[in-house]
Amino acid sequence: MPAYVGLGSNLDDPAAQLAMALEALAALPDTRLVALSGRYHNPPMGPQDQPDYLNAVAGLLTRLPAEALLAALQGIEDAQGRRREGPRWGPRTVDLDLLAYGNTRIESDALTLPHPGICSRPFVLVPLAEVAPGLHLPDGQSVAALAAAADATGLRREEP
Numbered sequence: 001m002p003a004y005v006g007l008g009s010n011l012d013d014p015a016a017q018l019a020m021a022l023e024a025l026a027a028l029p030d031t032r033l034v035a036l037s038g039r040y041h042n043p044p045m046g047p048q049d050q051p052d053y054l055n056a057v058a059g060l061l062t063r064l065p066a067e068a069l070l071a072a073l074q075g076i077e078d079a080q081g082r083r084r085e086g087p088r089w090g091p092r093t094v095d096l097d098l099l100a101y102g103n104t105r106i107e108s109d110a111l112t113l114p115h116p117g118i119c120s121r122p123f124v125l126v127p128l129a130e131v132a133p134g135l136h137l138p139d140g141q142s143v144a145a146l147a148a149a150a151d152a153t154g155l156r157r158e159e160p
Contacts, residue, residue, distance in 0.1 A: 001104075003060045003069060004132060006097040006115070006124050007048030010044065017080060017094045019086070024074075024076040031069075035059030039041045039158040043095070046089020054158075057127040066101040070111050073098060091102035100129060101107055114138065122150040 001088055007024065010019035015016050018039065026033040037057045044050050062069055073096040080094045097117045106113040114137050128135065129147035 001062055001102045002132075003062050003066075003101045004099040004128055005058045005073065006055065006095075006099050006128070006133070007058060008055045008095040008097075008123070010051045010053040011091050013082070014051075015039070017058055018054060020080055021076055021094050021096060021123045022058060022081070025060065028060075028062070028064065028069075028072050030063035032061045033058055034061050035131040037130040038160070040123055040127055041156045041158060042123040043124075043154045044089065044091075047087050050091040053123065054125040055127060057124065057132045058116060058132050061151060066098065066104060066106060066113060067111060069101070074086050097124075099124065100102075100135065100137070103136075103138050119146055120160050122147070122155050123151040125150050126152055126155060 004118065007021055012059050022033065022036065023056055037056065039054055039056045041052050043052055064072065077094050077096055082093055097115055098111070098113065101113050104113050125143065125147040129134055129144045133144045
């Protein structure tokens with residue numbers, strides 16, 4: 001099953017945090033890391049008294065069920081020192097969001113797919129469109145079209 005994961009960090013050397021998270025994603029059982037976007041710097045979405053974020057999107061092929069993949073992502077976050085207390089959208093060592101899992105729709109207490117923030121977050125849309133330009137959300141919206149229409153003010157692609 002194709003799955004897309006948003007990665008973000010703004011604490012404790014964000015570039016190193018993303019690299020460690022990618023290594024952990026590549027090591028997940030029954031999962032292959034098959035695509036990676038460029039890295040994007042962007043202002044924080046939440047409280048503004050925190051460092052800018054570094055974001056990317058990874059494309060996976062996995063046999064893990066969506067709920068098991070989410071649990072694995074949260075395990076990676078925990079292993080990298082993610083703390084869940086504090087203000088909503090506050091600073092973090094690493095944030096891994098399951099953005100889409102094939103064309104699956106899920107609405108449960110633990111998981112909503114596709115991720116409800118995809119359409120309103122250029123730091124997700126732009127790198128997601130980079131790794132999956134042909135992706136359509138279950139409601140038929142094109143990720144590439146959404147990314148092209150997004151206000152990406154403040155989003156800066158890191159030079160390779």
